[in-house]
Amino acid sequence: MSKAVPAVAPELRKVLGLAIVALAAVGVAPFVLDIYTVNILVRSLLYACVALTVDILWGYTGILTFGQSAFFGIGAYACGLAFTHLGLSPGIAVLAFVGGLAIAAATAALVGWLAFGYGVSPIYVSVVTLVLPIVVTQVLFSGGTFTGSSSGLSGFDTVDLEVETWFWIAGAALVVLTAAAWVFVRSDAGRLLVAIRENEQRCEYLGINTALLKTLLLVVAALVAAAAGYAYAAYTDVIAPELAGFVFGTELVIWVALGGRGTLIGPVTGTIVIDLVSAYLSGSLPFVWKLVIGLAFVLVIVVLPQGIVPVIRGAWQRILGRSGARAAHVPALEPAPLRALQGEGGTGPAVALSGLSRRYGSLRVLEGIDLSAKPGELLSLVGPNGAGKTTLIRCIADGHERSAGRVVVQGHDIGRRPPQRCVAFGIGRKFQTANVFETLTVAECLHLARARLERPSLWRRDAAVRLPEPAHQVVVATGLDRQLGTAVKHLSHGMKQALELAMVLALEPSVLLLDEPTAGLTKPERTLIGGILTALARKHALCILLVEHDLDFVREISSRVVVLHQGRIVLDGTVSEVVDSALVRTIYAGEEHAVAGAAS
Amino acid sequence: MSGAALALELAGVSSGYGEALVIRDIALALAPAQIFAILGKNGMGKSTLLKTIMGYLPVAQGAIRIFGEAVAGIPTYRMAGRGIAYSPQEQALFQDLSVGDNLRLGLPEETRFAREIERIGSFFPFIPERLRQRAGTLSGGEQKMLLVARALMARPRLMLIDEISEGLQPSVVQKLAEVLRAERAASGVAMLLVEQNVRFASAVADGYAVLKRGEIVDTGRIADPGADAKITRELSSV
């Protein structure tokens, strides 16, 4: 723990320094700027707070949302409705604030539940966040005199503060939020957001409940937007349904895109500049200005998808002759604390399948599979293409996959549980093609694999990656330990395979599912992996299920071989019994009809 | 283009997905009217080779010539116009289209359809009778025959066929072998077959190459004594 501080402190100190400078600027601004500008800027600063939430959701996590306006509107109407109908008092003000935030949070949770349910398409969240502002606007329209319908509410008694004070409040809030967001996205938890954007499936198979995390993120973003909306209503003394509308929701996305998604400072600057200029030009050139924004938006999306601020920053750094690349944060490798092995002492099977079948429509991919494997067994699944091997692996790792039957892992019936719950029972699944996070570094990938067991920090980078012995062994043996700071996309195919294996082992699984772990590897790499796998089974009593085409490799490492053919188990025995059997040779020589005859 | 040009020539070709090379330094020469089989197990780069020839994947290194003409940078959709018929391993049929429409898509224009169907009928009698049936409702063997039929529609000069024998019963495999050999004899088409099935390959092909981990490890004439056994051994070893 103590080692973490020096690694992070310079970065933290830098952001703290910048925040203090920004706060000072906020403090001074009302004395230098004219009152009209200050007046407009209060609104721009509040919008920028909301744009920041859009950036976290879309720019970092990949959730394209059109609905942050709805939460802004909920906050604004909580204020306006309370002050109009209940009058102004400190108690009412607090109650309205809390109430508005609570409604926003509940709405966001509902959106998350709808959008991130199992099997819901990834684009559905954009659909729901498009529908949400439309619904909220119509609800406000239908409110009659209570909500002021289409003209909204205005002139209600509101908090009596000077414009400068409002400016200070909004400015300080924006600086604090931006700094907090800055620290958060650079923390270990912040890396998790990028990991979800990059490869959500891998996150789930690392035991991370991504749906819950994304819902939490939506809720926090909604709270910020609602608070900004509340302040907006209290400040302007005018609320209208457009505040909650779909057009405002898309404007937020436009500002974020123009400034630069995934940069925090880009969306903040973009929002302030565009809103301020809009205010100045709204009298003289309103349509032309909106046209310019529209054209700029199209141009940026097509030509500069990363936005304008990164381009300016790059140019600036070139002028200064500095390289823009920050030295990658490279943590140390440490051994993980020993944990009690799951299912230790039990004599039962590590994994037991009974009556398992999988159908796609009328197509039967697996039928009546009964199979159990003990700790310490290295069981190879062989069979021709389309025999159902990968499907079988999938059915063990995801409770939704099978059509019938039971899967019991370490004594736990997986039922219909999603992959991250199966991981909690001790499953570790390595996919056929390396399934890793391309833009993250090797160390970040390994650290993410530990997120299930060690909650990642919300504000700092861990100085160490703690790996259990088998994972550590793979990392060292393959030389990944010398590439900890390298981005995964620069690794060779074999190194990516090794990294994924190390990540899965970092989960400390009891049942390891490996789908062709040596496909595309060189001979020495395969020998190495083979040695590691046999050691894992023997020394750590891991139960390993291996899908493999290479019969020589199977012969070298397996303790037991199961042959699948046309969705059924046709042979189950020791290596010598199975690999050298006439049946297997017939299958591999391509005369597949012979198998059916031999099996029946 | 001289008449003596090779149907297909690969010189030092490497390719793959992004930075990961799946096939490395492949050299092949296929004369007109020659049938050549690329043998290898899953994941060895066989399909990648065909996709590279078709222009689905860019050539990272080396050169590909078809009938003497370099094909680098030629878009995939222009390949059919050059007399190349390609039949991929997966999702090779439009399952929701009729048998007739699938065959139509094998032709550059409509006018030859009736004539070609008649010719196809001499190979696969069931096809002209079932032009209106949805392709997805055919049996596995019939679907494979439809694939070959579609590849034959435009009377190609070069056919690239990915694992046509996969999962078929021997009678169908034999039928396909007969059709391919007959067509070669009749039209002089060259064929590059990607296969795992050694028996099928040896029944059809003249030459072979064994592909392992993206590289050719052995090549020869399939009629050579002992070639079958040698290939089988190579396929089941590391």
Place this chain on the structure above:
Amino acid sequence: MSAQFLDIVTTAAIFYIVAAGLLIIFGVMKIINFAHGGFLTIGGYAALVVTELGLNPWLALPFAALAGLVIGALVEHFVVRPLYARPLDAILATWGLGIVIGQLITIAFGREVQFVQSPVQGATAVLGESYSQYRLILVLGAVLLAAALAAILQGTRLGLMTRAVIMNESLARGLGINSGLVRFASFSVGSALASLAGALITPLSSVDPNMGVPWLVNAFMLVLVSGTSLVSLGIATLVLGGAQVLISAYWSPILGSLTIVVLAAVILRIRPQGFARE
């Protein structure tokens, strides 16, 4: 009762006309054209120009379609083509284009609401009701449109090639189909249909620079629940359009205006493929 029946049928017809162009583009290119609202608006103003020139109001239709075709072709070439691999960005860029179109129209025609001459006036007696002739003509229009699209897709080689690209673009390319050209043609035709729809619906209400946005949202949701099938679109417009008519009549017009988006969102949550087969 029969008035309601007529309302449902005519409403479904209108939605079908409005959404068809969006569905074709989505089917072939797998992107949502958020400039669809802009193209509807272009069609509306094309009709306005025809009215102001004092020409036969029916001329608005070819005029609008031509405008949509040309602008759609340009948009495909310069904006959509670079975004094939980034479908979410394509949504954003086309939404930006919608803004550009709206602002250009505002600058050219002003932002006020204007009215277009209807080619057909008055009512006719049908099913014992006196019903707007123009709305009835739109039903005929929708049927003709569906028949024409079906004839092209099912009956011509171009249609077969388009269906091939919809089903499996990679395979289609291998068989010699220039899928880039099919995409270009589809986007242009989809845009032309959008503008044609804009010209067809304006006599029912009015034109203003933002007239396309509410239509866009409804068309978007209808396309999402229809997948890539014109038949599913017919079912979706009848079911959801019908629900809108009934809820507006028996409950409240405001809830009615939410019917399509809310029902579509619920349907997609329960059944991601919506009204389409698997």
